[in-house]
Amino acid sequence: MNYLEHTGKYFIMLGRVFKKPQRTKIFYEFFIKEIEDLGLKSLGIIMFISFFIGGVIALQTALNLDNPFIPKSLIGFAAKRSIILEFAPTFCSIILAGKVGSYITSSIGTMRVTEQIDALEVMGINALNQLVLPKVLATVLFYPFLISLGMFLGIFGGWLTGVLSGLFSGTDYIEGIQTDFNPFLLSYAIIKTVIFAFLIATVPSYHGYYVKGGSIAVGKASTQAVVWTTILIVITNYFLTQMLLT
Amino acid sequence: MIEVNNLHKGFGGVKVLKGISTTFLPGKTSLIIGESGSGKTVFLKSLIGLHAPEDGTISFDGRINTKFTQKEKQQWRQEIGMVFQGSALFDSQTVEDNVMFPLKMFTAKMHEEMLERVNFVLKRVNLENSNHKLPAELSGGMQKRVAIARAIVMNPKYLFCDEPNSGLDPRTAIVIDQLIQEITDEYQITTVINTHDMNSVMEIGEKIVFLKNGRKAWEGTSQDVFKTDNEAVVDFVYSSNLFKKVREAYLNEKK
Numbered sequence: 001m002n003y004l005e006h007t008g009k010y011f012i013m014l015g016r017v018f019k020k021p022q023r024t025k026i027f028y029e030f031f032i033k034e035i036e037d038l039g040l041k042s043l044g045i046i047m048f049i050s051f052f053i054g055g056v057i058a059l060q061t062a063l064n065l066d067n068p069f070i071p072k073s074l075i076g077f078a079a080k081r082s083i084i085l086e087f088a089p090t091f092c093s094i095i096l097a098g099k100v101g102s103y104i105t106s107s108i109g110t111m112r113v114t115e116q117i118d119a120l121e122v123m124g125i126n127a128l129n130q131l132v133l134p135k136v137l138a139t140v141l142f143y144p145f146l147i148s149l150g151m152f153l154g155i156f157g158g159w160l161t162g163v164l165s166g167l168f169s170g171t172d173y174i175e176g177i178q179t180d181f182n183p184f185l186l187s188y189a190i191i192k193t194v195i196f197a198f199l200i201a202t203v204p205s206y207h208g209y210y211v212k213g214g215s216i217a218v219g220k221a222s223t224q225a226v227v228w229t230t231i232l233i234v235i236t237n238y239f240l241t242q243m244l245l246t
Numbered sequence: 247m248i249e250v251n252n253l254h255k256g257f258g259g260v261k262v263l264k265g266i267s268t269t270f271l272p273g274k275t276s277l278i279i280g281e282s283g284s285g286k287t288v289f290l291k292s293l294i295g296l297h298a299p300e301d302g303t304i305s306f307d308g309r310i311n312t313k314f315t316q317k318e319k320q321q322w323r324q325e326i327g328m329v330f331q332g333s334a335l336f337d338s339q340t341v342e343d344n345v346m347f348p349l350k351m352f353t354a355k356m357h358e359e360m361l362e363r364v365n366f367v368l369k370r371v372n373l374e375n376s377n378h379k380l381p382a383e384l385s386g387g388m389q390k391r392v393a394i395a396r397a398i399v400m401n402p403k404y405l406f407c408d409e410p411n412s413g414l415d416p417r418t419a420i421v422i423d424q425l426i427q428e429i430t431d432e433y434q435i436t437t438v439i440n441t442h443d444m445n446s447v448m449e450i451g452e453k454i455v456f457l458k459n460g461r462k463a464w465e466g467t468s469q470d471v472f473k474t475d476n477e478a479v480v481d482f483v484y485s486s487n488l489f490k491k492v493r494e495a496y497l498n499e500k501k
Contacts, residue, residue: 023351115334122294123348124323 010206016128017136017202030134038100038135038201039142045099046092046150050083053091054154055161057082062167072168076158076176081185083154089189090237092150093196096143097229101204104135105225108208109218117209128209136201143197144190151189188244195240196233203229247271248293248404248436252302255285255292262288264460265302272403273434275427275450277441280457281482287408289457290440294328294406295319306404324352327397327435329407329426333389335381335396341368342377345396352400367395371425387418391425398429405430407439411446419443423450444489447471456482472496 021027058079111117120127162168204225211221248270255263262285270276278286291297303310335344349360371391411419427450430437451468464476
């Protein structure tokens with residue numbers, strides 16, 4: 001099947017996903033479960049990685065800015081910009097594409113190969129709406145919080161690194177964070193996060209829903225889903241940056 | 247009653263079903279048999295509406311399923327119960343939640359009423375005290391019984407089973423067969439079973455449809471299977487020595 005066919009099939013799938021849920025109460029139960037599975041269960045890894053990457057960004061910046069004429073506050077400024085603009089929304093989304101994307105594909109794919117999706121359809125349930133829409137809403141609504149937390153912890157990690165290593169002072173770092181603060185950059189990061197969250201929920205769902213075969217096919221589909229989600233995040237990131245920041 | 251008229255279905259240019267016509271009656275257990283690749287699963291999936299026919303019609307008590315409006319289709323879906331080959335229970339839900347799922351989706355009953363109905367059908371399939379177990383904690387036979395309970399919880403008019411005995415030991419297979427037959431008789435359901443199991447053919451086959459290369463090669467009852475001269479049926483049903491001897495004994499007795 002060529003890329004054009006996949007793209008068409010993906011959009012047809014989206015058309016079936018975005019329908020009014022058949023039972024609001026059950027949909028709400030599924031949605032809460034997805035918030036837990038796709039959001040809350042990713043908190044740990046995002047917090048851990050954000051904190052240490054923030055520290056490394058600050059450390060690298062400090063080590064490369066050894067000219068005495070460059071103010072130390074620039075370290076905080078550079079770390080803040082890198083973390084808000086790229087690290088938190090893009091890097092974290094790529095990590096989530098790996099963790100959550102493979103989970104989505106394997107769970108939906110397993111439901112497909114074990115005929116659980118057929119069972120839903122025989123009952124007259126729109127399986128795509130029932131399974132995918134809660135995932136889309138959970139990621140789109142929860143990931144902005146997750147990424148905001150990542151931003152905070154990344155910046156905090158940078159501060160703690162400076163304080164512990166003695167490469168720069170906490171005061172200089174905080175001064176840098178406060179320098180030239182542009183709230184639009186936060187909006188930019190959140191817009192990117194919402195779009196990436198949509199891709200993280202829908203692309204792996206597509207790969208899982210249309211899987212054919214057995215467990216090996218599900219494994220292959222999971223890998224494909226992660227690869228394609230990552231590629232789409234990177235490409236979308238390029239276009240969004242060009243559209244929103246230039 | 248389900249009436250199938252000249253049903254055709256293919257995939258990617260390959261014809262799988264080639265003009266099948268037959269009838270399945272309420273209160274009777276009808277079996278579809280045939281070799282692997284004969285089109286049994288495609289036939290069953292066409293009956294339950296997972297495959298749209300290329301040609302021909304399937305009518306349910308006079309209603310042709312391809313002519314349903316969206317609302318009629320929804321109504322018809324609720325009249326269908328299906329037991330899948332691998333049970334197809336929702337892994338993340340308990341037995342109780344699995345059986346209650348169709349009730350939650352399609353009825354406005356209170357939780358207590360739904361629970362009462364769930365407990366009733368679980369008792370009917372001899373599976374009490376397993377409400378809070380997950381499917382992974384159950385044996386294959388118990389999973390099949392949960393699948394049957396889920397299939398009948400909405401009081402279906404039509405029950406379809408795809409190889410309900412696969413992967414079960416002979417004793418459990420007989421228990422499942424008897425359970426399906428009892429339920430069919432008790433609720434006057436039109437039951438269609440796709441099977442490879444010759445014990446089922448002999449035990450519960452009130453009507454048997456034999457498929458070969460996508461065509462209906464023969465149909466009759468389990469008694470007719472003993473008497474038939476149809477070579478394809480004899481080759482298929484009596485491929486084991488045990489059944490050959492049973493048939494010879496039956497025919498000798500008749501003489």
